[in-house]
Amino acid sequence: MNDLSMTVRGKDRYKSGVMEYKKMGYWEPDYEPKDTDIIALFRVTPQDGVDPIEASAAVAGESSTATWTVVWTDRLTAAEKYRAKCYRVDPVPNSPGQYFAYIAYDLDLFENGSIANLSASIIGNVFGFKPLKALRLEDMRLPVAYVKTFQGPATGIVVERERMDKFGRPLLGATVKPKLGLSGRNYGRVVYEALKGGLDFTKDDENINSQPFMHWRERFLYCMEAVNKAQAASGEIKGTYLNVTAGTMEDMYERAEFAKQLGSVIIMIDLVIGYTAIQSMAKWARRNDMILHLHRAGHSTYTRQRNHGVSFRVIAKWMRLAGVDHIHAGTVVGKLEGDPATTRGYYDICREDFNPAKLEHGVFFDQNWASLNKLMPVASGGIHAGQMHQLLDHLGEDVILQFGGGTIGHPMGIQAGATANRVALEAMILARNEGRDYLHEGPEILAKAAATCTPLKAALEVWKDVTFNYESTDMPDYAPTASVSM
Amino acid sequence: MRITQGAFSFLPDLTDEQISRQVQYCLGKGWAVNIEFTDDPHPRNNFWEMWGLPMFDLRDAAGVMMELNECRKVYGDRYIRMSAFDSSHGWESLRLSFIVNRPKDEPGFRLERHEVDGRNIRYTTTSYAVDRPEGQRYR
Numbered sequence: 267m268n269d270l271s272m273t274v275r276g277k278d279r280y281k282s283g284v285m286e287y288k289k290m291g292y293w294e295p296d297y298e299p300k301d302t303d304i305i306a307l308f309r310v311t312p313q314d315g316v317d318p319i320e321a322s323a324a325v326a327g328e329s330s331t332a333t334w335t336v337v338w339t340d341r342l343t344a345a346e347k348y349r350a351k352c353y354r355v356d357p358v359p360n361s362p363g364q365y366f367a368y369i370a371y372d373l374d375l376f377e378n379g380s381i382a383n384l385s386a387s388i389i390g391n392v393f394g395f396k397p398l399k400a401l402r403l404e405d406m407r408l409p410v411a412y413v414k415t416f417q418g419p420a421t422g423i424v425v426e427r428e429r430m431d432k433f434g435r436p437l438l439g440a441t442v443k444p445k446l447g448l449s450g451r452n453y454g455r456v457v458y459e460a461l462k463g464g465l466d467f468t469k470d471d472e473n474i475n476s477q478p479f480m481h482w483r484e485r486f487l488y489c490m491e492a493v494n495k496a497q498a499a500s501g502e503i504k505g506t507y508l509n510v511t512a513g514t515m516e517d518m519y520e521r522a523e524f525a526k527q528l529g530s531v532i533i534m535i536d537l538v539i540g541y542t543a544i545q546s547m548a549k550w551a552r553r554n555d556m557i558l559h560l561h562r563a564g565h566s567t568y569t570r571q572r573n574h575g576v577s578f579r580v581i582a583k584w585m586r587l588a589g590v591d592h593i594h595a596g597t598v599v600g601k602l603e604g605d606p607a608t609t610r611g612y613y614d615i616c617r618e619d620f621n622p623a624k625l626e627h628g629v630f631f632d633q634n635w636a637s638l639n640k641l642m643p644v645a646s647g648g649i650h651a652g653q654m655h656q657l658l659d660h661l662g663e664d665v666i667l668q669f670g671g672g673t674i675g676h677p678m679g680i681q682a683g684a685t686a687n688r689v690a691l692e693a694m695i696l697a698r699n700e701g702r703d704y705l706h707e708g709p710e711i712l713a714k715a716a717a718t719c720t721p722l723k724a725a726l727e728v729w730k731d732v733t734f735n736y737e738s739t740d741m742p743d744y745a746p747t748a749s750v751s752m
Numbered sequence: 753m754r755i756t757q758g759a760f761s762f763l764p765d766l767t768d769e770q771i772s773r774q775v776q777y778c779l780g781k782g783w784a785v786n787i788e789f790t791d792d793p794h795p796r797n798n799f800w801e802m803w804g805l806p807m808f809d810l811r812d813a814a815g816v817m818m819e820l821n822e823c824r825k826v827y828g829d830r831y832i833r834m835s836a837f838d839s840s841h842g843w844e845s846l847r848l849s850f851i852v853n854r855p856k857d858e859p860g861f862r863l864e865r866h867e868v869d870g871r872n873i874r875y876t877t878t879s880y881a882v883d884r885p886e887g888q889r890y891r
Contacts, residue, residue, distance in 0.1 A: 424842075424843060424844070424845045427845065427846070428798075428845055428846070431757060431795065431796075431798065431849075432759075433759065433835075433836075433845075433846040433847060433848050433849045434759040434836075434846075434847060434848030434849060434850070435759045464756065464762055487871055487872075487873075490873075490875070491873070494863055494875035494877070495863060497795060497861075497863075497877060498860070498861040498862070498863035498877045499753065499860070499861075500753075500755070500756045501753070501755035501756060501757055501793055501794075501795055501860065501861060502755075502756050502757050502795055503795045503796070527872070528872070529874075529875060619841075619842045637842065640842075685762065688762045689762045689763065692759065692760050692761075692762050692763050693763060695759060695760075696760055696763065696766075696770070696774070699773070699774050699777040699848075700770075700773045700774075700777070701773075701777070715763070718764060
């Protein structure tokens, strides 16, 4: 269907009135994207009877220069350069009525180092466009020239490991539960027990900010008492993600400054604070030697459905540019959405310097990160010690495994829960490095480690049958052998 | 107490055979293994003393184990760790670090709370061992 250009040229192009987008220069099948172009891949579902090429050209038009009618003021500009160009439209395999539209944007359309500007262009207007039933931004290719205008992760995986003095194994965390209602003193108790038991981090939940049961200063003070006490008890660096999310930037800066003053190594923000606020906090974190944790609160409202919204792989790319150090990216085996192949794609985006296109992981473009810092993916939600071999296999070594319920819900208490997770992890890493087939021998390796560790034994017993086997709503459209051209 | 720095401190102390397998894993990855020792295990003491240089271009863990045993003869009363350095672009740091020798008795750390303005507290962690001069600790 990628046939000839229909672009009207010369004087006729600017005759007053309405003209199809595909004739206005937004459909250019012969166009070869430049190395400096930003490329977006949309999944377009046109209304019945709407030509998919026209629908795709409309997306290109409405996300760049076009409006619904011809305007003579185009002629005052280098309009051809500024028009986004849809250069390829493919039917989506096994999904009648859906099309992949590849659209190239000239670099001059975007402001340096601004996710707000990038997203205002690419997703600002088109998602409510009437001729479309649904629209999804699946992936983006960000040229090196643009990547280099962003700070990137404030700390990055390598420096985080150096600061925390932790190498060769995933880091361990837990979210304090119950997520609402604990007083500052009780909250700090959970933090102390979990860290002393062997975790590296504890975490505020997304909606722990400053509420009647616990104002933020109380939380920060008691948490830092807990962190320092656990640090002295173990001889290890510990941290707790102090959530500085608040109603205004001024409040967030105040909370971040207090966290710094108390000696915290890490603060936390929620995705819902918005892209600009995230970039501001990333700059603050870089200036203040602080690791910046991002909780992707709210993302499922637009990432989960396959036909409409923005894929999480795009959000992950934006967040790497924006400069956070941690991002929740799925567990595969836990309670929240995420099929293994798609999740693998997200993890690669966070951790690699170069992502080759890999359709079977949902990654459509080669992406060169040009030495931008790497960010640590976080696996959180419904995971426990008994899955350690699977977690290591799916998620690798540079990841934070967060066992909230899997620590705090331990029958022998929080310290025991933390110890069970740490022992399970170290035993699995030891076995992996020795060359054992840890994925298949996992249960055996855990059982052997449990022989000298009662807390692990108890954890394996309590959660032995817990799995979350539901079908994913979002998965790649291509099987490993398929190619993108049909 | 038991200091839990390094990748395997929650497991029973590794046997020499287990240590050797971990070293072999590192060498197989092309990483250079360094033996480091200290009698000041403060969590922010990054620079333990080096027992020679990182062993570049080594293929067999036996060489590292020999050096470890030499190091133990001299500094067996201190903490000794293995650190594996990866020089690949984009990493250029440690890939694995784990303790392979401990003092018989680990006194641990004192947490000092310096009460300042308001409810603020400045925390200082001090190893009990460093009350004595370097070289005379853990004896």
